[in-house]
Amino acid sequence: MSVRAHIALIVIAVCLGVAAFIGLLNAGMRAADFALLRAQGAGSQLESLHALDGAAGRYGRQVVDQLLFGYDRGGELQTARNDMDRVLANLARATREELNAFTGSPDLQKELPEIETVRRMTDLYHAIDAAAKRAFSLSASGDGGEAARVVSREVDFRLTNELQPLIDAGIGEERAEVAEQLAMIEAERSRLLIAAAVAGGLLLLVVALLAILAMRRSHRGTTTAAAETRAAMAELDRKLKALEQSRGQLLADIGHQLRTPLTVLRGEADVALRSAAGDTDALRVAMQRVRAQAAELALLFDDLIDAARQESEAQPLVMQSVRLEDVAAVAVDEGRMLAEAREVAIAADIGDDGAEIEGDFRHLKQAVMIGIDNAVKHSAPGATVELSTGVESGRAVLRIRDSGPGIAAEDQPYLFQRFFRGRAEQDMMNPGFGIGLAIAKGIVERHGGEIALRNRSEGGALFEIALPLRVGTR
Template identity: 25%
Template sequence: MFRFRLAIVIVVSFCFVLSLGIALYWGANEVARYFQHSQTAYETFDDYEQLSQEAYRHFKQRMDRLITANPNSETGVESSKRRLYEAMQTLRDTAVKTPGKDSASEDWTNKPAELEKVAHLTAFLEASEYRFEEVERLRLQGKLTTAVQVLAKFTEEEIDGKFQPLIDAAINAEREKAKKAKRELEILVEKSRWTAILASLTAALFSLVAGILLLRAFKTPIEALMKGTDEIASGNLDYRISLDSRDEFAYLASHFNQMAKELEVQQDKLREGRAVLEERVTERTFELNLLNEELKRMDNARREFLADISHELRTPITVIRGEAEVTLRGQDRDAEEYKDALQRIVELSMQLGKYVNDLLFLARADTANLQFEWNKVDLADLVGSSVEDFQVMAQEYSISVSLDAPTGPLLVRGDKQRLRQVLFILGENACRYSKPLGHIAVALWRDGKQACFSLTDQGIGIPSEDLERIFERHFRSSNAQHSRDDGSGLGLPMAKSILQAHGGQIAVRSVENAGSTFTVTLPLLTVA
């Protein structure tokens, strides 16, 4: 539809331009033709003037020759005659090329009349030559008076009566032709000017009207398309262009809507893909976080493992070194005493080997997963041998150790090495945090179906606000941190874990700067 309108405008505009070109071409041809007519008329007019002058000059030369009878005038006569015939030939040539039947005016179509005029003039001039020759014969015969009379009669009747009116009529006719050609040329130029003006105005008016109509036809679809592109560019892919026409703009709007629909589908797919990707990234991130937490936990377990190893290995090594030093410093000891010392060193070495091999215990905090060797254990014997070890460690700190225990056995079900580990933890803490020249009191007694063990020191004590947290892993009371910086806060939590696995408990009473008392209870083994 729009292409049809545009084609009509182009065709009509082309017709206007073609018509204006044809009109201008026709006008130019007419102007050239009338100009040619005018030029021909003026040329003919000039030729008649020239012929008239040459004719009268020749007549005068002939008359002078007849009247004066001067032989020298023969040359002038021949010269004027030659010029006269040349002027006549020029006029004859002009008459021959005068416009004929292609002229628009009747005056230009009478070419035979022009040729007839030229023929009359030619005939007159030839007849005049005959008369002049007749006058010349009369003069030569001595009949001068008759010759003069004939010449006067010829001049009056022929030259003035016939030739002069014929020349004047021809000149006047050519002058009128030139004037008429000029008038017609001016009229044609004026017509061409108005034709060009009217054609230009018509073309301009048509172009203006056609431009306004096309602009109105353009405006609505162009604005709709521009709005659609702005909406799509802003991300509104749901927008659709609505045009009621059936032209090219409607076709373009349809394709534009199809493009927007496909873009919307692609965007939905991208959004879904992005959502899936984000979900996968979230899952992978969660997995990585879990792995990271696991790595952190493993790293913390590794740190705790190393701390536990350093803590647990330190006590038996200290005792072994102490036993060896005490034994080496002793004087006059018998073999039995050396044997007892070596036996304790062997037991402590076995204890140390058990610590080294039992990595699971140091790697896990859950006591349910610990490995124990359950046997009957005489707690009285275990406490007694452990106190002897305490005494070795206490000597380094100038601390005395005492034991109050029953003479009979106190049997419990448990792991001897684990229970020794608990005693070592309590003894080492008492030695490390007791004041020099202090005293550690160890007591063991039966309380119904339970065996009770207590260790009282005269050390720095524990602040009341820290009593509930001393069994937490890596926790150390504030005064312990100020007193010693080599603690790890692992001993008491480990001791509590071992006792809980044996069905026992551990409690503490403490006064800051006065000392602490740790009490351990274990169920006695029922003897069948």
């Protein structure tokens, strides 16, 4: 065969190899996208189950208070009932949405019992609430002994021994499913990387053969063609890896970035609902905060749209002169909504004399909120989280201290890695996917600063952000 015929056959083989690799890549991406969709659905159910766990506990306590005091103090029992109805509705919706992801999948039949479990939880709660109402009626008619027996036998016992096991089992199943799908995504990623490496090696081998054959015709021309081919393959490999990384990062950041403003919105709504009738000032303040968080959500969605358009490019920072004490004050104000739900206090000591830095106010506040949220999640009820600011060695420094269990030595090197969840997270059953600290680290480093999280000698952990002062300030 002539050199030209050899070259034609090699080119055909290269085209077939590229087509096969693209097909494998598409199949792998579809499998990863399906696994990610399932993980998101399971995550939504897991969040709803945790919310149901808390709501059921509050409901049981309010039933006992009602029986003891004979009236619904501050409407808290009705609020607990409303929370149960809302959380059960959210759980049912999340379950249906997860099942939609299984349309056409052979795994659909294995997931159908989840709908039945949610229905059992709902029916069980309604039966328990009906028993509670009957107990209140007996108490009002003077038969306190029978009322207490009804509460013990049909409310407390069924909450503890019937509803709670269903919730615990659901939480365990959804956690396992999230872990399974994340492992599947990682496995697909590894397979794609291996396939890319094999395909790249084969293509380089083909290119080498092509170069040897073409060298008979023109050594200089062949060398140039081979170099251009290798450069094109390297660029293609770089773009594929960058696209994979940006897609994964974008999807992982969405849940974390939206969680905090949504939690604050819910807290402010609870404050408004608990406000005394006619307390327009408290209601106005709550609505103003709700409006501010709605604006924050709009900005987050803008960032997500920009990120989708720019793919691998980072979200731009809006740099301006910012006072660290203003960032800290806003973060503390919003952080108290997160702390209140866990019965944790936040003490602020903002003493930096108005230190100014060059930065993006909203992103810096997000980094501080991540530190506050991390401290609150690792604090016991009744504890106090301390936040302080100051100026040290020409840098603005913000510190957040908690009195929690601290950081295990084996976890310390991995704290700022994406998806890493330390031993304390598992022990305290804190929700989340382990991306908050990685987001905060990225924000601080893009501002030219440093971030650290370490144990305190007196116990607990210390979260620290150090940022360079704006030029022209002390």
